Amino acid sequence: MDERKRQRLSSRDKVLLAAMELFGEGPGSTLSVRAVASRAGVSTGSLRYHFPTQRELQDEVLTRIYDLVAPDDRIHDGSAPARDRLVDCLRQVLAGAGVGSQARVATLTMVEQFIAPEPTEELRTAYLAIEREMRRRVEYWLTVLANEGALPEGDNTRRARFLLTVLNGLGMERALPAEDSILQHENDTLYAAVDHVLTPERPASAREPA
Structure with a gap:
C-alpha cells in the first residue's frame, strides 16, 4: 500500500493491515503484539486498546483473510x-x-x-x-x-x-x-x-x- 494512504488509515486499520501482512509472510505466525505494533507503527497500548487480547486480533485477521481467499x-x-x-x-x-x-x-x-x-x-x-x-x-x-x-x-x-x-x-x-x-x-x-x-x-x- 502507498505510504501516504497507509498514514491516513485509523490506528485500528493500521494494526489489521500490519497483522495481515505478517500473517501472509508466515501463515503459522502467532501475531505477537510487539511484532504487529512495530509493523503498524503504533504503540502496544494502542494495539491493546483496539484488540485487548491476542485471540481477538487473530480472529479478526483470519476472518478478513478468509473473506478474501x-x-x-x-x-x-x-x-x-x-x-x-x-x-x-x-x-x-x-x-x-x-x-x-x-x-x-x-x-x-x-x-x-x-x-x-x-x-x-x-x-x-x-x-x-x-x-x-x-x-x-x-x-x-x-x-x-x-x-x-x-x-x-x-x-x-x-x-x-x-x-x-x-x-x-x-x-x-x-x-x-x-x-x-x-x-x-x-x-x-x-x-x-x-x-x-x-x-x-x-x-x-x-x-x-x-
Missing part, C-alpha cells in the same frame, strides 16, 4: 449444483497451500510453529483460533445449503470437522511426492467427501452391526 459469493450461486459450489469453496481454501515446493514450505512452517515446539498455551490459542475460523467458514457454507434444502438435516459441526480433516489430508499430500496427478486425485477426493456430506444420514441404529 474463500469468498461466500460462490456458495450463493443458485445456478450451479450444490455439490459443485461446495467443492469450489473447499478448493479455494486449499489454494492457499500452493503445490509442490510452496506446499512444502507451508507444511514445514506449520510443523515448526505448532508441532515441533512444546504446546504452550499461546501456541494452543493461536492454532485453535485458526481451526475455529476455518470450521466457522465451512459451517456457514453448510448452513446456506441447508437453508436451500440442498443439505439433509444433520449435525453441521460434525460435517464441517469431517471436511476439514479431508482438507488437512489433501494439504499434506500437496507437500509429498506423488506418482499420479495431485490435482485430479484432489478433485476426486473433494467430490467424494462432498457427496458423503450431501447424502442423508442413516439412523444410528441402522449403522450398527447386527
